[in-house]
Amino acid sequence: MKPLLKVEDISSFIGPFHILQGVSLEVYPGEVVVILGRNGAGKTTTLRSIIGQVPPARGQITLDGVSLLNMPTHMAVRAGIGYVPEDYGVFDLLTVEENLKLAMRQSDKATLTRRDEVLDIFPDLGIAYKRLAMTLSGGQRQMLSISRALVNDNKIILIDEPSKGLAPIIVERIQNVLMTLKKKTTIVLVEQNFALACAVGDRYYIINEGRTVLSGTVDDLIDDTALQQTHLGLVLT
């Protein structure tokens, strides 16, 4: 099987700082790949390089065989990537409805059906449909952010730390939602919450100091406590 998303040895700079110095990963259709690593390892920059916000200086990125290199962000997104940024990326001064409409790249029957399905997955959003996004809680904003990626027929969804700053009970809901989504789409998930990452992920990549240092199945990672301590700084109890 050919990988849906292939990142080959990319090198990216933010200003003068050389953040990514050799990140590679492959994502196959229908799987959830989690990117793990300590703070500042380059996980978010990897996602931003894929969507062209931090264009790589070297390496190659392909989505379904099409090169995303040198593609501006809006074009990369239109190539079939749903991006859920870590700060949610919702528009505070627009309503939930307007946020969803804005995300819908088409208004055909299939898109409207997907929107209705999204509202079934996130009933909170249906209740707050006419409310301004600024009045939503952190969890609801995250749900709205994920919903916007789901209303389009995207090939892959990149989700950046969906549990960040949320209460444990909300994280549990997000986890349930991700479990539902993994049956529908291909996901790349950047996550610091190890339990959440293990619950939803199929395979993992560990990034350290801007380089891919390890990869494998999540089941193997769960069993290997020494590896968790070495690369992720998880304390053994």
Add this chain to the structure above:
Amino acid sequence: MTAKWWLWAAYAVALISLLVFPHVTGVMMRELIGRIFILAVFGMSYDILRGYTGIINLGHAAFFGGGTYIAGIVFTRLGTSAAALLLAVALAWAFAALLALIMGQFAFRNTGAGGVLACAMITLAFGEMVRHTAETLREFTQGADGLTFVVPVIFRDRIGMYYYALLFLVVMTVLLRQFINSPTGRVLQAIRDNEQRARFLGYDVRKYKLLALVTAALAASSSGFMFALLTRFANTDLLSVQNTLNALLFTIVGGTGTLYGAIVGTAFVQLVQSYLLELRGIHEIFARWQIFFGAIYVLVVLYMPLGMVGAFLRIKGSLARWRTAGSNHTEAGE
């Protein structure tokens, strides 16, 4: 009777008052109100940029003044026939659209933190280039002396011109309202809130900004054209950065991002300016109306940052919430 009924009744009373107004008032006041109608569209065009897209354009007067000058030059050179009028309108719109496209290509090149400042500086430079060009092309524009011209016969009747200006304001308000409520308008508001987030949804931010600039330029140019029909005079002050700041003042006083705020702001600024000038007889300090305006500007920015319409909408929202809370409390008590 519902609140909506009252609203329609208020609109009807306002419209009838405006229709009757020129027959019950003096020439000066009639001219002033006609001027407010036209300048309000200039203010609204600026609100499309500043209030709805987050663009600071310091060369916006080039579109307004360009419309005025093109009308004047065409009427002076080609006469005031219907064909000349149509040609003048077409040239004014073509000039505005072309200038906006060129200006936007440079102004929207930079993104990120420095983008807003770069945009302001580049648009200022374009505005000054247009003003300087108008000053040097004396053969056409009469330079700093200003260009006086005659207008087509149908616009010579002063009361008739008042109604044309009113019609212009109504039509442009409806059109611009439609524009900002359209899906494109929603994208512009998203860009205003956060450009990067709009890109994450797949929008070509630069293209949408260009669209906003061209739309605002056409509205400002139309306003400048109507201003030419009203005043029958053009000078380079109309192209100056001061005139752009007037549009900014209209929107800030009235309320940015509200569209109607520009109408209220224009009326307020023009009426207060006229009133202060009338007070010259009491004391000569009132001739320096800019001093008072500076003070008003500072007070509005400090104590009414949302402007008049913005403050009104906020109070209205608070009252609605208070009423809802009150009715919920009563129901709970029952």
